[in-house]
Amino acid sequence: MNTTHEVLDFVHDGHKRYLPHLSIDCVIFGYHQHQLKILLIRYHAHTKWSLPGGFIARDETLTQAASRILAEKTQLNDLFLRQFHTFGDSPTRLNELGARQVHNITYSKVGVTIDQNNWLADRTLSIGYYALVDYLDVVVKPEFLVDEYCWRDVNDIPPLLFDHNEIIETALLTLRSQMYQQPIGYNLLPDKFTLPEIHALYETILGRQFDRRNFRKKLLTLGLIRQLAEQKKIGPHRSPFLYEFDSDTYHRSLEEGAVLGF
Incomplete structure (x- = not known):
């Protein structure tokens, strides 16, 4: 979404193209100078950072949606990609009022308010994927609703929106457990x-x-x-x-x- 028109269309009619209640959050690992890093974004007018993510189109498989979201964020295709967990137990996932407040801060850029009847206001479950990228190959494309991107060391992750800290912790545990069964080094070096x-x-x-x-x-x-x-x-x-x-x-x-x- 790169224009006001596209954002407004997404807010009002996005439920016609995307599955409500279900999203994908991506933990994008990159390795540089002996540090394992994660790509974070900061949405418009927020002080807290979050993971890149998006919704699943009605005609997409989960993996197709995750691959599309990652390509949009990194300009890379055919990445090493693994689904690792579904998140929905956190109190932040149950707090619909809190979710609306977060969305209203983000969408204030286009002067729209998310009320309780909007599809974005409903409780949303998140499917976590992790990806491995060559840090130097990533080209982050500016987005209309995103003010800033950054790479942060896994040992220096700030408090994030929603339950994204939990998602990162789970992704890191999964990555470590799969070091012996997945081509981790092949994708990070x-x-x-x-x-x-x-x-x-x-x-x-x-x-x-x-x-x-x-x-x-x-x-x-x-x-x-x-x-x-x-x-x-x-x-x-x-x-x-x-x-x-x-x-x-x-x-x-x-x-x-x-x-x-x-």
């Missing part, structure tokens, strides 16, 4: 990386330390990565070899449950 870079990625996400020699040995023994002839010039006398994932072996190992059992 650039195509070519050094051993210290992938080592730091796994330590950052899991919040624990791994012996570097055992970590390297495990990756190479499983055939998950292969060394390239190229080297990365970091400084004088520091030119470590670059590696890349062997995608066929990586995905086969994932299916067999053999990945990174340190």
